[in-house]
Amino acid sequence: MTPTTMTFFERFEADILAGKKTITLRDEAEKYYVPGSVVTVSTFEEGREFCRLEILSVEPILFDALTDYHAEQENMTLDELKEVIQAIYPGIQQLYLISYQLKGLLKVN
Numbered sequence: 001m002t003p004t005t006m007t008f009f010e011r012f013e014a015d016i017l018a019g020k021k022t023i024t025l026r027d028e029a030e031k032y033y034v035p036g037s038v039v040t041v042s043t044f045e046e047g048r049e050f051c052r053l054e055i056l057s058v059e060p061i062l063f064d065a066l067t068d069y070h071a072e073q074e075n076m077t078l079d080e081l082k083e084v085i086q087a088i089y090p091g092i093q094q095l096y097l098i099s100y101q102l103k104g105l106l107k108v109n
């Protein structure tokens with residue numbers, strides 16, 4: 001079944017809404033997003049819905065293949081991005097690069 005939801009840590013919310021973070025790197029469990037589908041996005045911490053995103057692509061990528069270009073799309077330096085990914089997914093090598101575009105903001109409740 002096509003996933004219809006995605007969560008992000010609250011600290012990424014502002015960058016997503018500002019269009020400064022346009023990709024996310026996820027593990028095997030989240031490789032099933034479908035290009036062209038729209039997902040409702042909520043915070044990981046509180047489950048607060050804050051936007052909808054259209055999934056543009058889902059591609060496998062190895063941790064060691066991450067470049068400055070990927071970091072730029074995450075609004076980070078490459079060192080920061082690698083630290084963040086290692087903190088979320090310790091020891092991971094196989095990642096999935098999900099690119100998306102903002103489809104709409106959700107009202108504050």
Ligand SMILES: CC(=O)Nc1cc[nH]c(=O)n1
Pocket residue numbers: 007008009012023024025026044088
């Ligand atoms: C909740 C969660 O896993 N969030 C992530 C993970 C990887 N990248 C990202 O932008 N957000």
